[in-house]
Amino acid sequence: MTETTHDNFVHLHVHTEYSLVDGLLRVDDYVDSLIEKGMWSGAVTELYNVFSMVKFYRKCIDRGIKPVIGAELCLEDETEAGRNHRLVLLCRNNEGFRNLAELITLSYTQGQARGVPAIRRDWLDSRAADLIALSGAGYGAIGQSIINNQADYARKQLDWFLDLFPERFYLELQRTGRPGEDIYIDEALALASEFDIPVVATNDVRFLASEDFSAHEARVCIHNGYTLNDPKRPRHYSNEQYLKTPKQMQELFHDLPEALRNSENIAIRCNLELEFGDYHLPEFPVPEEFDQSGWLRREANAGLERLVEDRRTSVNGIDTEQYSRRLDDELDVITSMGFPGYFLIVADFIRWAKQQGIPVGPGRGSGGGSLVAYVLGITDLDPIYHELLFERFLNPERVSLPDFDVDFCMDRRDEVIEYVSGRYGRERVSQIITFGSMAAKAVVRDVGRVLGHPYGYVDKIAKLIPFELDMTLDKALQAEEMLKQRYHEEEEVKILIELAKKLEGLSRNAGKHAGGIVISPRELTEFMPLYCERNTAVTSTQFDMGDVEAIGLVKFDFLGLRTLTIIDWAVKDINEQLPERSGATLDIRNIPLDDAGTYATIRRMDTTAVFQLESDGMRKLIKRLEPDKFDDLVALVALFRPGPLDSGMVDDFIDRKKGKAQVRYIHPALEPVLKPTYGVILYQEQVMQIARILGGYTLGSADLLRRAMGKKKREEMAQQRDIFVKGAEGNKISKTVATSIFDLMEKFAGYGFNKSHSVAYALLAYQTAWLKTHYPAAFMAAVLSADMNNTDRIVRLIEELRRMKLVIRPPSINHSEFKFRVMDEKTILFGMGAIKGVGRSA
Structure with a gap:
């Protein structure tokens, strides 16, 4: 271990960009700067969260830096409701992290007030073990008491902290040039002497270098809704809160060398170890006489037997030996890699969804290459018939987690998530967080606003930035001559762009992954804290998708697809009428894939409302390719890129x-x-x-x-x-x-292109084209109902009805329903929900 000297000062109070309120430091830049400054360790203590923890930890280990993990939390005031104080908690070890994770989770799920998560004092009674506490300097409970001339109350607070954190509580000292620091330090040193407790120096770091202060203030104003020149805006920061070298900190605290030494002593005491490479798979409940592998094999073989019996493959008959051999091979791989539970869990929630009448997609992504998935009902794609490869999905020579992307009806996806939460425990199931970033156009608009420029002025500059994927301000200056000219000729434009560059790409806000769900074998707080927005009980992980997978938890994708809803509504309408005429019912999964009329519809480019085939570009490709079989549709999806x-x-x-x-x-x-x-x-x-x-x-x-x-x-x-x-x-x-x-x-x-994905989407394209060809009124009624909140789209679809020689009846107070309704094979009745002011939101 590095020898303890104040030349090796360690920063223990640092916010990165993931402190969404006020952090400017980018994780990679932070770690690189620690190395440049000759420092052997550093901490992240994000405000209210540990969003950056895995990224920071892995970067540190990769670069030979010792990571210290913690967070800066809000602690409720015991005398005044709604008033909070800052408290920095650092993890000594893995048990300390679990306690920190529970505290942060509680602060979001039970302690939020006006959008600020706070911890209650009694929560610490059972969760302070293996955490080192820094007092929060002038913003902590003791600091605020000192600044407000409440010396007795400061002593009372100190007694409470010392009881909670014996040998683990430090009075935090800062010299950043902010009001009240000198008064606080004098009194804090007196208390330290009186109670014989240690002090520690920090710099409350928010940015990398002093010259970044203006960009930091702009970020704070963007978050809080102020302009930079607003005389009434709070000014809580100074230009001294940058990542100083050990020598600079030594000069700043030359009179208090023990405060510097203690920063390193604390870093030495903090030894959290994260494990990567191991998977933490949830357990699927199976009968006592089976393990998960045995139960999966039993279920898969039973599924194959049903398949053979029902002749529900895409071919006339089955080569039973070929299917059995491949099934055994796949099961051997799945078992050897330890993933039987994953397949059983996915099959279970898909089975439940189908039993509840919730439309489920045929499969998307590489999962379509698995015969096990097919016989379990996870996908509707026969991988042998379509020549799809299991190894594209799960490679025995490269251990990685399987990943089924499952499409559900958009309107009922949440029901499936609710089922999974109830089955495996809400404390083990959560959605996955995502982070929105400050993209080129948006950051220019944000910076223009905080600089006080008129909207029209900023809008003209923002519109000069090309609307392209992965566009940056540097690329825009190269690509757009007018922007480049204004940048060089107008000082205000140059200032705006330069300031925006410093903020570009930073994390701006937290959101939820479109369909990512994590299911843990134990309470999620054993792995990470949970996050939730104010006024909602829906939690998400504090690690993003990449970090969730890095620590070995398994992601399940519950995606919403509107097309499934359309197909479901159309088939239900059709089946309501079919028994009257034939006694048969339509199963969309069993329609023939060689229907000449369907391919004729597609070749005519009559593809309005047909999944994946509606755009002008796709129609042009259809005109050239003239698809006449299913393989052509599969190719069409793959070629249109x-x-x-x-x-x-x-x-x-x-x-x-x-x-x-x-x-x-x-x-x-x-x-x-x-x-x-x-x-x-x-x-x-x-x-x-x-x-x-x-x-x-x-x-x-x-x-x-x-x-x-x-x-x-x-x-x-x-x-x-x-x-x-x-x-x-x-x-x-x-x-x-x-x-x-x-x-x-x-x-x-x-x-x-991934053929499994092409086949899945080609199948949906074919199904929608088939419905439009053979049951046009039912199909278009479903499409209209799905788009009833989009007036422009409704107008275009009604034009399509006229072209198809279908009749749309006006709404009737006596006969219309909320959705568009089929009256007969050529007539649709207008849905009341599509009338402005009459829909559900009214």
């Missing part, structure tokens, strides 16, 4: 499909793999199969090759090239041919 459209891949595909160009295969052995795409390498799964057939790869190692090609890391690609060429030579392919094939694979891998 910037990479294939710009690379010439689309032209090759279309010319070969239409016979304008010869279908060629890069090697005769690849014809079975590339025949569905006319010899063009379109899917990531094809890259994997080429590696297996020609290079002798296992599908697991082929998936590693696919990933390497996607990342384009030069050293890794050189290694993979050697492996492929040697494997190909073993299959009697010359080195020259093998190298050219590898080059071609590498080129197309950059554009390759």
